[in-house]
Structures are given as C-alpha cells and as structure tokens.
Amino acid sequence: NIMNNSICTLFDNILIDIHKFKSLHSYEGDKSSTGNKSLIDKIFKLCGFEKEYASIIANIIFQSDYGSLSTKAIRKILPRMKEGNEYSLACEYAGYRHSQRSLTKDELDNKVYKDHLDLLPRNSLRNPVVEKILNQMINVVNFVVDAYGKPDEIRIELARELKKSSKERKEMTMAINKTTADHEKYRQILQKEFGLTNVTRNDIIRYKLYLELKSNGYKTLYSNTYIPQEKLFSKEFDIEHIIPKTKLFDDSFSNKTLESRRVNIEKSNLTAYDYVLGVYDEKGINDYEIRIENLYKSGIISKAKRDKLMMKEVDIPSGFIERDLRDSQYIAKKAREILEELVRFVVPTTGTITDRLREDWQLIDVMQELNWEKYDKLGLTEIVKDKDGRQIRRIKDWTKRNDHRHHAMDALTVAFTKRSYIQYLNNLNAKSDKSGSIYAIEQKELYRDKHGKLRFNPPMPLDVFRAEAKRQLENTLISIKARNKVVTQNVNITKTKKTESGYRKKIQLTPRGQLHNETFYGAIKRYVTKLESVGSGFNVEQIALVANKRYREALLTRLAACGNDPKKAFTGKNSLEKNPLYLDELHTQQVPTKVKTVTLETVYTTRKDISSDLKIEKVIDRKVRSILKERLKKFGGDPKKAFSNLDANPIWLNKEKGISIKRVTITAVSKAEPLHAKRDHFGKYILDANGAKQPVDYVNTGNNHHVAIYRDEKGVLQERVVSFYEATASASVGLPVVDKEYRKSEGWTFLFSMKQNEYFVFPNEKNGFNPNEIDLMDPDNYALISPNLFRVQKIASKDYVFRHHLETTVEDRKELQNITWKRFQSLTNLDKLVKVRVNHIGQIVSVGEY
Template structure:
C-alpha cells in the first residue's frame, strides 16, 4: 500500500488529502483524511497577485512608518535647535513663547522671515524663523531613488541669464546657435518655454483670433507632440505637412519658424508645427523636479529668499496655497546664509561656530541611506556570494545566452521543429551580437537572422527576446553623442558590427576611451574588474547623488576625467537609469557557467539524446533539474520542511503561500495517524504557474470574457427565451458569432446557420481535433457545424475528414475560409492551426505545457516538496476536472450543502432540460464552500502518473506507428472502462458508490483551518548587552483603533415644548424668545419656583394666560405667551474631514454655503455623483473663483459620540 499526499495549491487556500493507494489487486485503496487550510489574503493582495502587479503587503505600513520617522526626526531637530539656542543664551523662554499668538498673527512668522533677510528682528523672532526653516528644508536629490515620473532637474541658470539679459526666447536662442553651427543644445526652464509659447500665441491671435480661443489654449496645456497635433487638427482645418530635408535641416527649419512666429503671421499648417515643438518641450520639462527648478530660477532673478517669495504670495492672496511649493535644499541653505549674515550684524553672539553647529549638525544634517546589502539573496551555487545586479554587463550577456539556447523554430508548412542544437553556432553568435546592443528584438527580426524564409517559420518566443538593456541605454546615449558631433546614423537600420565600428572610430577621434566598447569575461583578477565598461557601469549604478541642485555634478566630472567624455556628453551619460533588480546567481558562478552557454549548452539539462550536457553541470554545479535518477535515489531526505526565512522571496504573497504549505505538510508528517507520505501529487492553481506578465494578460482576458458572457446571457434570456443559460449555450452563441465575417456559414461546408436555429438539433458544437485523439476541450478546438457532417467526421481531424469528404475545389475553399477568418481576427491562431492539423501531426505530450512548472513559485513548491519525498508529480486542472467527472464527484458539494440552503429558503425548483423538475441552490457555485479544495485534493491524490500519460498521448491509441501506441493501450485496458453510455471513463479508486459515500463522509468531517490574520501579540526576543539570555516579551500587533480623527463643534438644537408641570427653571432658561422667557420666569417666581402650581391645572396657559409685560414699570401689557414655546440648547457634534468623492453624502456637510455649492454642482450633472465629483484637479469646484479658492475636502458629521485619546 502506497501512502499518497494530494495537494491542491491555490493562491488563497491549500486543500489536502492523505490516502492509501492499492498497488495490487489484493489491496484496497482507502481515504485516510482530508483537510483545507485557508490563507486569508487581503482583497488588494489577491487581486494584485492575479493581475501580475508587483505587490508589497506592507507597502502602506512602510509609507506611514516613513512619515512617522520623518516627523520624529523633525521634532528631534526642533528640540536640538531650541536647546542649542538656549545653551548659548540666545533665547529665554521663561516668559516667552515660540508660537504665533495674539490677534492678526496668522502669517506673522512668514512676515518676520521675509524681513529677516534685510532688517533687524528680535532674538525671539529669529528663533521662530530658524524653527520654520527647520520644519521644511527643501528637496535634496538622490539620483538612485529618483523616478521617471519626477521628471528632470534642470541646471540651466547660465542660459536663463542670457535669455533674460538679451530678451530672447529659447527658440530664438537655439536658432542663433544653429546658425553658428553649434552642436550642443542647452536645457531650458519650463517657465522660459511657457513664455515662448504664450508670446507666439499672443502674436498669432492678431491673425487668427476666431480660432485661437482661450479654451483651445487650455486644452493644449501640458500636452505632448502627438496630443498637440490631435487637438489642433480640427480647429485649424489642416491635414499636416512634413518638413523637407535631412534631420539637421528640419531641426534648423523648426527653430526658424519659432523665431518668425514671434513677429509675423504663419500659415496654420506651420503654426501647428511650431506649437507642437514648443509644447512638446514644455511637456518634457514638466514634472516634480522641473517645477522645483523653475522656482529656484524665480528666486535668482527676483533676488529673493524662499521666505520672501512665499510671503509675497500671501500678501497678494491670503488664501494662496503654499503646501506643495517645494524648493531645492540649496535654496534653503542660501536663505539661511542670507538671514544669518543679516542678523549677525546686530547680534555678535551669532558666531561662525554657532552657525556651523546649527546649520550642519542640527537643521541641514542628512543621514546617508542605510545599506540594504544584507537583503540581497545569496547565490544558489556559490554560498557567501551575493546575487549579481541585473543591470551588470555580465548578467545581461548571461541572460541573452540563456534565452538563445532555449530557442525553438517551427517550420509552419511541414510542422517541423528545430531545437537549440539544430541552430548553427555562427547564427547564434550573430543573434547575440544584435541582442547585445538592443533592448529587444521581435520574433520576426530574429527569424530574419536565422532562416531564409521567416514568413514560413515561427518562434517559441512569440513576443521576441529581450536584449541587453544596459547596453541599449548606453548605445542610445552614444547615438546622441554622434549626432552632436554632426554624424547622424539610424542604429535601427544598421548591423551590430557596423554600429560598433562607427562608435569606436568616433570615440578614438574625439578622445573618449574606446575600451568602453569591449567586455571580456575571460580576464582574471583585477584585469577583469578594471575593464572600462565595468567601471562605467559601476559608477552609473552606485552613484547616489551630491549636494548640487541636480545631484549629479560630481558624476559628470568623474565621467569627464575618467573616460574622456566632454562635460556636455558626460551629462547625457549621467542621465542613464539602470535596472535596480538582482538576479539569482553571483558574478563568480555566472563567469564559470557563461563559457558553456556561449558554446551552445542549455543552462541545465542531464545527458539527453543529442549528448548535450547542461552548462551548470559542466561548470561543476549540481542544478536540481540536472540530477540523474541514481543521484535522486541516493540523496538524503529531510524529516520535515523548513520555513522560508522572512523576505527570502521577492514576492511576499508567494512567500506566505509557500510557508503555509510547509506548515500543512509538516503537520501531516507529525500526525501519528498519517505520517510521512511515499509520494506527493500536486495541482497548482493556474495563477501560480504563470509569470506576472502572463497573470496580468490572463486577468484582462478573463474580465473581458466575463463581460462578454454577461451580455450574451442577457441576449439568450431576452431574445431566445432561455431561462437557464448554460455554459454550452454561451459557447454555441459565441461560435455562431465567430462566423459573422463568413456570413454565418459553417467553416467546414459553408452551410448557412440561421440565428433562430443556433440551438436547434440541426447543428452541433464540434471538436475540430476529436477528443478521442487529443485531450483538449478548449474554445480553440470547437466550431459550429451541421449535425450530419459531425456524425460523418467521427474521430477524424477536420483536415483529414474534409480532405476526403470534399472535392479538391471545395477543400481549397475550406482552407481559404479558415485563413480569412484568422487574418480577419475572428478566430485565434490556435484554432487556425487545429483546422489545418492532420492526425499524423498531433504533437506528442500535448498537455505537457500545462504540467510544466516554468514559473518560480511552481519550481520552488516542487523543489521544497522533493526535499522530503523522492517522487513529486504535478497535474493540471483539466485532468482533475476530467477525473472528477468520471468519478461522479461534481455534484457532491451541492448535495452536502442542499439541506442547509433549503432551510434558509435559498433553493428553487426549475424545469430541467427534459421537462423534469430540478431542485437547485440559487446562484450556487462550489466556491461557496471551502471544502471543495479538499475534494480536488482527493482527486489529485488518486491521479496516477499513468492517467496523465494516457491523456497526454491520446492520439497514439489509434496510430500503431506511434512508439507509445502499446503503452497507451495497456493503460486503457488496465485503468479505464466503458460506462452505461459506452463512454470511456477512468476506474475509480473504490467501487463508485462506495467511493462517493466515503468521499462525502470525509468531506462532512472536515474542520476548515484558517491562518490567523490579525495576531494580537507576537513573541519577540530582545538581546540585552551584557546578558547571555535574550529577554522574551510579547509585542502588541495591529491597529489600536481605526484611522478616524474627529473634531468637536457645538451646534444648536431646537424643539417645541408644551408649557406644563415639567417646565422648571432650567428649561425656561433654554426658551429662545427673550420676552417669553422673562414672562415665564415671572410666573414661576410667583409660585415659589413650583412649575406644577405655576403652569398646570387652573394656571395652565389655556385657563390662565401668561401675560407679556414691558415698559419701565412692567405695567404695559404686550401679548400672551403661546401654549407651546421653542427651546434651544447646545450639543456636541463630532466632525471629520473627507475628500470630495462620488461617495460623499451632501446632507452630512456642515457648512451650509459649501453644501449649497456641492448640491448645485450635483444638479449640473443631473444628480450623477460619479461625473460631478471626479477629476477635481481638471474640473475644480470653486468656493471663490476670482481668488482661485477651490473645495477639495469638507467637514461632515461623524459619529454621535467620541472620546479623546
């Protein structure tokens, strides 16, 4: 009896089944125990993983922790600053405060900060200014941390000065340079480019006032070249013209037009070109850093400090938003110097030593980033050696050779496959040289290099191969340098050897180190590390930044001095951004393996038919997939699995799933009733077998298909009257739709299929390659055809059957119909291939692709399980589905749940397809019950490798020439039988009724195990210096309370009350009307404060009216108090600030005026909040449009009571 553990491994659950499998007829299989472990991922974790997004489950916590640290460090600096000033007797806070206080003091610190740059201020005010600078101290560039979204920091002050002094626009300035044949084009500030755009616009309005409207200008804001053209096309009524001449000539002409546009009328076609060019430059200079650079420029030309700049805005508009106006750190340092020197003249105690202490140690101290080297994983082959950065030239070459050695080419007409070893080595080297300088090569480009007729071949890498990303970035920069040297080349059209020759020749001519073009992995010791290209890469990869505005001044100088780049060329190189990820192997291991990859050996493979050995084996490493049978048998097995260390995998979701797998398997091994299995069989969820990119594509396709299926379902219900729409009904309709471009005629015989007969018995869903020959029930293997044709076709492929059934002309028409449908995009390439597939061409191992564990998580799971058992086999969802059907387990979950749902009234009786009543659970899906994972695991546990082999080679049953023909027939005779419908089904592990009953019994007894998601406390070990034993303590985890910050306001509540015996003095004091209140007090006083005597019985207002008297003697009768009076009292109201969004409830908004504005906005959009309250940056809601005050957040009423923390 063999002990088998079946596992159904998903992204949010692990189903398991421990069974005993009979090995001969005398033994009887047995179900021992089933179970389910649920891994509760958050919604974002699960969906992000399925969408292929790089996810970090702690990303939000990390951001908030970073914010807390920044706040903490700012407060520490503030404390240190105050203590420094007090220690030096500069301030005395005994009777003074450093905060703004008194009337009209809201902006007083901004005022004294602006004044401090030129005038004397008090010591206390000076301290306030320093505290203000300490709070916001500016942006300091970190080159490595900078993202593409931030844009580029501009250091073009010298050019900006020239523009300012000469009163030139950027276009005029560049045109003058081009006329003098200057090659280097400077960078311009966004504001200078915007001024040029405005000047051109204002000049051309004189000629095209009816076209150049303010609304059009607003639409063009921040648009790139193509967007600008699209916006201008219709209003300008233009078709678009191309400037004549070479690139250089076109460039000169564009700048000439920009110069002319400032002074005279341009044709609209040419004006569109000018607006495109200027607007594109503005767009490229935009971004976070571009805006900072612009503000820095304004400070320079206005001769202002940051404080003066900000206070001027407040003077002009007290509502001006200062929050996101960021400046360079250097601008704050300059302001600090200016203020210190100005105040030093009045206060001798402001010494240079004190300045250095406050400036360099307190306010502007910047801690270097902590090294994260310890987080880099170790090489799997060379222990103690860290993994190599992916941007390294060595890794890039290693990656390319790995891909090249995995190439397979297929000749489409003959369906012949050419593997790695069939491709000539010379061709591989040519392919490598091309990939080594490019970011990517398409499949078509690769085929052009490798075969004579690329159109008749296809590649196993449909999207092509990724090249050397590091070299691609460098060569792009080299191309720009060549262009500035007056030599224009289109590298896309040139071969790699030619490109290298051009660059080497030019570098030699202009004094750049030619060794940058060469990389040799065979050099040893220091000679290897000192190669110019490695040193350049290391400099670009590791340089973090300096104290200059742009953060790369030191880098530019080093590039110039070390490699011979002119400063302007060094600037181009310095902007290269490299990939920041790491590989799996170390530099040492790669240098050993790479020579064998270059010789054509695959990365890892045991001795095969062609005699090729894996490069890892030849390099002296034992790769897991390269072990021989003998080595696998001899290897020592572990008793239990080890947990993966924290952060050992790059994806925390994957790490969580695998660690739960470890926990489940270990618990089973340690259970006395179960023990260690002899074999483990696993089904991996499809998400786990796909790369991030494939998961993203799969999710997109599933969502699109679900949307399409919902539409079809509605059509079938409303137009065809089908109440219970099945999956087959939807497939049938989709297959009919697929034939639209063929006039809804079948592909096989061109027979018209009327819409009203789609669901009639005249037409069948037909398997193009029969299920008897191939285990493929996918949509790409189905079509809609006439039933009689389907019956005649029987178990032949479509191609073989129609070749015999149709005459030659009609058969050729069938082939052209299939080709047209494919080229029109109506059928997939997979379906087209199956329509042309002969029985003799059915590939061996058709479903092997579904069993391959190509992705890291699948490899890691099987590798981990192989550490405790000698045999781990994997199966697929399609095989599990087939066996579940054969063994009649499909409805078992529904049966287990029916009674429970029936008691809750969640069942219904419908008419079945044969007119019989059918009991069913409303909206039932097996996913409603976690136990279905155990049912799948049970099926997986009894899935013998022979079953997989059989389904994988179905075509060999009928073809005696196939080498697996006898094996497949033997498997069929031993493991399959025909059921009552004469359908071949797999033998169940136990007699079918007993198997179903046993399965149901074990499923009913499952107690589902949930991973604890929110632990209250965790055990922590604290190592204390000087003590041997660590201190073990419990650390609280998770949120103490929700992130809800409430404010408190007092609001008036009103109520009408009847005057009676309960109207005591406290209630009278709440009466709103003063005259009523006074009259009631007089009446109450007459009766000694007794409300019952004063206001009830014979003294009630209806019997004895309460007179309102007035006048100095209280004798003039005015009126009487009514029977009911309004009382007013104050209540506490708790409020919270919320962003304006479609979910906002306007009735909860506290401010009446804002509530009215929001209601009006909602009315403008006919009550559609999803249109009214989105894109508020582009379509703001104004509180005061003239002053530019917008509403983005509002205070709303919150909970009825709250407590202060």
C-alpha cells in the first residue's frame, strides 16, 4: 500500500508538471556506483517520500512509444478514475469517447441500421486491392442477409497487432523529409541538365537508380553495360525489377535497378541472380557478386537491395510480408466499421483465440480426416510416431491449407466464440488483476481434461460437435469469382480551355486485363516442309503443295479419274497400299504413301542474345545455326561454356572482317496480332503493291479468355478459342463476348463456354454418379456433388485443365489426376459435363450456360 501510494503521489506530481516527468524520463545516468543516484534524489525531492521507495521507482523502465492519450486528456480522465469510475465512464465525464466508434447505450438504441450494405465506390479507399476484398465481404454479407435473414450479431477475426514504435515513426518522418528534399533537387537537375519539362515520379526514380551506379562507372549491374547520360531516358534502358513482380509483388526502390532493354527482355521472369547464373561463366558470376558487395559495403545500396540482387527464386520468401500484415490489420478494422452499419453487435476476436478453441474442440485434424480416404487409396498416407511413442496417421506433405474449407472451419470456430472466452484469454494473457472475473469464467466455461489441462467447453457434446462440423464441411462448396467482365466503363477527365470548368469528361471502355504481352515480334514468310500421309484430305489444293512434280501430277491424275473425290481416290480399295500409283510402265517407281509438302507460312520472330538457354533449332539463319552447332560441339555440348563470355571468346561470322555473332533472330510465338501499320517518317502509311496497309509490331495476345463448344451439322463437337484481346475487341464494339450464333447458318449449335474459374460437374463412372440424374440446386445433394465439382484452371486449343474446387494448390501430381485435377486433350466426352454457377455463399444458383 505504501508503495502504491508512493507511485500515485509520483504520478499526481507528474500530472501537475509534465516538465518534471520529462526530466525524469530523459535521465541517462550519472557517475555513481549504481548509475542513478541523481535520479533517486530527483524522485525524493519531487515526491517527498523515503529513498527506499525512490530507489525502486528509479528502476522502473518506461518504454519509449506513442500513447493513445495526450497529457491533457490524462489530466482530465485520471482524477475521475481515482474516484472509482471505470475508464469508459471516466472518459464520458471528462467529455471524451473512450474509442472512436464507441456509442452510448442511448445512441445504440436510437441508431438506424442498414438493411443491406452498400458497395464501396471505386477509389474511395485509394487501395484497389483493399476495396476489392471489402466489396467481396459486402457481397457475401448481403447474400447471407437475403438467404437467411439479418443476423443479430457478427463476429470477426482481426489481424494481429503490428504498429510502429516512437523510434520507427521518428526515423520514418526524417526519411520522408529527406526524400522529399532530394526529389525536389533531382527535379530541378532533370529540368535544367536533361531538358525534361514534365518530370514524373518515374523520371526521378530512373535518375536515382542512375546515381546508384556511379561507383560502378554508370554501368548496369547484370551485364555491366555503360549507360551514357544522353541515353538514360531513351528506350535502350529500362527500370528493371530485380525479383519479377510475378514472383514477389514488390514495387519498392530496393527491388529496382537499371538494365538494357534487351537484357530485361531476356531475363523475363528470372530473378537477377538466376539470370546471371544462367548467362555468365564462373568469372562473370564472380564479377557480378563483387559489384554487388562493393555497392553494399560502401553504403550505396541497402541490405534489402543487396539481398534481392543475390536471391535465387527458391529463396523468395513465401510468408506474409510486413506490408501485407498492416494491410490485413487495416482491412479488418475497416470491415468492422462497415459491419457496424448493419448490426448492433460486431464482436472482434483474434487468430490466437481461434487457434486455441480449434485445439480444445479437437477440430485440428478434421480437414485431414475429410481428405483421408482419397489419399489413402493412392498410398499417399503414412503412420508415424509422436514424441510420446503414439502412432499417428497422417497424409504425406499435408497441410490444412491444401483445402479451401479450412476458412469455413475457422469461421465455424469464430461463430461459437463467446465474449467471455475472449475476455478470459485476453485478461489471462495480459496478467491483469481481475482474478475474480477470470475465476468465474473458468468455473463456467472451462474443464480439465484427463491430463489436467484446462479446455474450453465445446458448444455441444464433443463427438456430436465434431460429427456436425464434418457434415457441414462435406456440404460446403467453394465460391471463386470467374473472370466474366472484359471491359468496364471509366470516366476519363482531361484539362481543356474549351469548357467553362476547364475539364472535359469522356466515358471510355477500359480493358480489365493485359491485352497482350510486352514483347514486339517481327513477321517473315518461310517455306515449311512436312511429311504427310496420302489420304482423304488430299484434294486439289493439298496436292498442289506436294514438292515432287512427278508425284504431284500422278496424284492429280488419280483424283480427276475419281471425280475429284479424294476419299474415293486415296482410301479404301484405292489407298496407295492396296492400289499403288506407279510412275512408269514397268512399275519400278511409285508414289510413296507419305509425301513431302511445302507451304509458305508466316513465322513470328524476335531478337535474342546468345546465351546458355538459346535453342539453336529456333535460329532462322541456316548459316548462323550451323556455326552455333559447331561452337556447341567444340565445347563438348556444354552451352554454359560455349555461349558465355563472348567478348573474350567471340563467335565469328566473318573473322577476317571482324564480324562476330552476339544476337540472333529466332522463331518466337505461333500466333500474333499486328499492333500497328508501317508508316514513313512523316507518319503516313506505307502501302503495299495492292494498296493495302502493311502490318508491323506483332504482339502475342496473351491469355485466352474463353473457349466456346459447339456441335456441328454432323453431330461432332467443335471448339472456338477466343483470346482476351479478341474478347475485348468484340465488347468494345457492342458485340457479345461469347458468340452463340457462330456458324449457326451451317447447322452448328452452341452448347456452352468455358472461362477461367467457371464450374463444371463431372460424371463419375466408378460410383455411377450422373449430374443429369439429380437436382444440382438442392443443398441436400451438395455432399454428392462436391467430389465431382471442378473449376476451369486453364484453357488452350483442345487442351483444358480443371482443378477440384476444394484444392488451393495447382500441382499436377500424376497420382492425383482425375481426383484433384483433370485434363482433356480432345473434345471427347465434353458434352457430358454440366456447367453450374456457384454464388458468393457457395450455393448452386443456375445449371447450364448463363
């Protein structure tokens, strides 16, 4: 009590004069044996009590951090709390709310709650990812309200706390101020010395990256290529992501450097270090590592950048990065605010509490039990001994996160999380002096198991609870948003002097994805030779492609004699095996069953540096291809030795004239679309001999948007693969994205389309399951449907991959084919699939094309 009174006296004095507290808090020690004699004396004078207590107080360490209350607020609230009032009531007496969202009982009683939540407007949070996540939550909640009625209470799991300390905030503020000043200085340099009138943020980043290379002689880090100042802002050099964004979403300065465009294109989706390992010999790799270490040791690049420059793909972290965690914390906080507009009670809990309850209620192994049978049949299970010698059954390499339903299991646990559980665990963890309330909760809500450990009582008898949890999870269908929209309407605002407001607004359609890959390709015509069997496809046009003139004439004669019907001429009794086609009267020479055909095809090309990953057979020029093969042979077939360090050991095209081979033209993609037409230096189109525009700058149109399945006039299934580029072009002129009328005049019938993440129910011949024989929209059938419900993962021409709706990974393990994934490489049996639509809360709401 004496000690408590002493501390109260100390804080009373502190509140009277905050400067006294600052003098105590900022005390750094003295030259006495204890190092704090002067501090003890100060406390003694300030509080007027025994030095024995002053000595104890002097050893209390106050963490340097930001409090949630100002000194002014503390001065008002603390006296009310000393009178015996609880914190919330003391805040109210002092004229404060104890939290931003806290409402009085009267305010809660009179608050008008929404019937449905409104979607967040675009750019309202200035974070499109967060907006998308929260809007998905809003959609789910609104569907729940429509299906089951408005809930009385919503329980929400929040991300764990992660906040910046006082020191972090101070350092961050100083860094921001310095960066702002530096950027302004660079802006002026770029305007005066580089002649840039409109300096963008990217221009400044490019210049900063250029300065970073100063000690390396303004040479790039990967290829050691010199960057002349006059070419810094040219298209010859790119701002390059050290670790590609496809591998790690990191757009920070520490993940960027400057590199030549050709190297950037060649590097593609490799990390910087993996690229260097693949391109250079041992000396080149060593030189690269030395460059990086020198920059790091001299303080020019940060440790983060150095680590990324030395990181292989296998070392890329897969866990939560700090920014993700802070985003998650913000999302949870915002979600709670939104949900409080719908219902009176929104109760927050944490992942730690959910983990504890899941363990106490024996739900940890439920996901593995639900998946046991299918893995056990395939021999993918094992029995291991735990530390106590007990035998444990488990699926090899299993984690609950392999099954999307682990989210549903967590939600089930959160739904049964009482406020008293949260209060008990929070108070227990905080070692708060509320032993009375903790003890009361413990007596009511917890029990001791056979090992004497305290466990929370399950919501119902444990066996019943686990069985019901498994039944509900077996009936759970996973909802994944399909990529249906190809364009959205956006309002573009531009400055103009022609309107009164000074702005012009225009509604434009914006693609919802990347229209094409970044690489530009050239196009050439070349002859392609094939060996083809003579058969029913050999009509006049096909025979015209036969290379050998004598074979061609003989085939045409046979075809004409059979009324130009290739089926009659070259199949059945007239096939070349049964009825040979002789070229001379003595029957010593005949047309072979397989003949060479030659066609002139368009080939799309690109330029590539010679490196160890070069595929020589793709090189267009025959002479260059031959030289490269000889070079590879000379180095014993080792491409790393043959095609590295070409400056010191060049590959000569013409040694006498000093012409070496460093880059080659290779065949690239099989399909491309022209982006532009050829123009002269005045910008006018250059027409060909027929007066038509000449296409240039070909691009690969990237991912396919959908494949449409039809039945032709003969009853045979046919496909039409449509790229995202083509789908966008159709939508932009008001045409349907999926063409259901395609070749209808020829007797074709549209059946269905397949887009990524659309759902299909498959028949199962092993157990006799037929989706056409049950009501797919009846929730009582979901347990039967679930093992046979797959989503479209990826599509190409006559190559369709489906992933089971519960699977979170996309591994194509051969032993799991037709269980966790399926692959169709023909149209056969596709018409037996049934397309369904699954809504936001896992209900099948339509069957067939929608």
